[in-house]
Amino acid sequence: MSNQNKTHWYDGWFYDKFIAPNQDRLFGQIKDLIEPNSNIIDVGCGTGRFSFSVSDKCKSVLGIDLSRRNIERANLILAENPNDKISFQHKNISAIISGGKEQFDYAVMTYVIHEVDEEKRVNL
Structure with a gap:
């Protein structure tokens, strides 16, 4: 993939309407693998x-x-459904x-890796 800025391809409405509905089954499978009381980073978290x-x-x-x-x-x-376990940041x-500085038990990247330049994927 090129180094072009792809953030404009995804906005909250488009993501929720077309991408998100297809993810639930995978999310359930990933959740089953996670140990209770874990600290997770959700990379490319979407909405x-x-x-x-x-x-x-x-x-x-x-x-x-x-x-x-x-x-x-x-x-x-999150503001409409308060949950003190969750935080969201606009960050790379x-x-x-x-x-x-931060440590996580799991790093989850669902529907993201295809957006990362091939040479950078190894470091993730």
Whole structure:
């Protein structure tokens, strides 16, 4: 993939209407693999659907996404459905990796890896 900015391809409405409905089965399978009381980072979280679905099993869930609109929508949904285990940030995974301060038991990347340049995938 090229280095073009792809964040405009995903906005909250488009994501919720067309992408999200197809994810529920996979989300359930991933949730079954996660140990209770885990700390999770949801990379490319979209509007937070996986983060919300797994939060009852986790100690904390940090959802990050490159799309500002998706994060705005995720935070709006969070405000309407308060959950102190979940937080959402408009952030690139590189910032988390290079910062090295936060630790997670699981890193989940659903429907994301195809957007990452091939040479960078190895480092994730």
